[in-house]
Amino acid sequence: MKIDEATRQELLKGVVAAGDRVLEVYAQDFSVETKADDSPLTQADMAAHRALTALLQRLTPEIPLLSEESDAIPFETRRQWSSYWLIDPLDGTKEFIKKNGEFTLNVALVENGVPRFGIVHAPVLGMTWWGDADSGAFKITPDGERPIRVRELPTAGDQPWLIVGSRSHGTESFEAFCARLPAHERVSMGSSLKLCLVAEGAADLYPRLAPTCEWDTAAAQAVVTAAGGQVLDAETLEPLRCNQQESTLNPFFIVCGQSDSRWEEALRASFELRAPSHEQ
Numbered sequence: 001m002k003i004d005e006a007t008r009q010e011l012l013k014g015v016v017a018a019g020d021r022v023l024e025v026y027a028q029d030f031s032v033e034t035k036a037d038d039s040p041l042t043q044a045d046m047a048a049h050r051a052l053t054a055l056l057q058r059l060t061p062e063i064p065l066l067s068e069e070s071d072a073i074p075f076e077t078r079r080q081w082s083s084y085w086l087i088d089p090l091d092g093t094k095e096f097i098k099k100n101g102e103f104t105l106n107v108a109l110v111e112n113g114v115p116r117f118g119i120v121h122a123p124v125l126g127m128t129w130w131g132d133a134d135s136g137a138f139k140i141t142p143d144g145e146r147p148i149r150v151r152e153l154p155t156a157g158d159q160p161w162l163i164v165g166s167r168s169h170g171t172e173s174f175e176a177f178c179a180r181l182p183a184h185e186r187v188s189m190g191s192s193l194k195l196c197l198v199a200e201g202a203a204d205l206y207p208r209l210a211p212t213c214e215w216d217t218a219a220a221q222a223v224v225t226a227a228g229g230q231v232l233d234a235e236t237l238e239p240l241r242c243n244q245q246e247s248t249l250n251p252f253f254i255v256c257g258q259s260d261s262r263w264e265e266a267l268r269a270s271f272e273l274r275a276p277s278h279e280q
Helices: 005-026 043-059 093-098 172-179 193-199 214-226 261-273
Strands: 032-034 040-042 065-067 083-091 104-111 114-122 127-132 136-141 144-147 161-166 184-189 205-208 230-233 253-256
Touching: 005 043, 005 104, 005 114, 005 127, 040 043, 040 093, 043 065, 043 083, 043 104, 083 093, 083 214, 104 214, 114 193, 114 214, 127 193, 127 214, 136 214, 161 172, 161 193, 172 261, 184 193, 193 205, 193 214, 193 253, 205 261, 214 230, 253 261
Parallel strands: 065 083, 161 184, 161 205
Antiparallel strands: 032 040, 083 104, 104 114, 114 127, 127 136, 136 144, 205 253, 230 253
């Protein structure tokens, strides 16, 4: 499905409106529940879920939808979908609870397993990233909208590489990866903002060597690829795909502007420390 200009504008407007609902909860005292997988859940997660679900069902009623907060949908049903919406109503709930502002609303259109269109909105930051396979990638701030593009890896000795990592999910494998790299600096951040930093050329690499789910990454993956970058399975270096199995868990992955033998070798070394139970 091609997203036309009018639909895209309605989607962007609706996602920002859902973000405003999240900010209403963010500004108050709120309760935190624990889901079956031990991840946190707040009123904001559910408010955004309801707002985004209503938005997508109104604009594209013919396209099925899977949300992190949806009831489970069997793979036998999902595998029949050639296109579907995949959303994370509140990515970075831990950051939301910490009130550091590093959380996003993620909406992706997946076609034949490939995220083709995505919106990532950061309500506290007042920023939105969107990407379309046909139109490119863009960042919207209070100053307006501008196209974004991944950057070339800095020349050795010219300036350090910038590596972005998770604020809440550091791993021994990540440390081993970084130890093998040329001169570099690190920045920690929550949610899918990390992928957006690579997409806009503000970071070079984001290795994710800890568990994530497809709804955590699909929208930002669409932005990264529209910006000329890649989101690759860390073991096979093949593009990440959605809806290929019963589980919605991603493999470990790396987000990059382009391939390079130096980080590929560092990644292989990091797998020597890979935890055998990462899929549990």
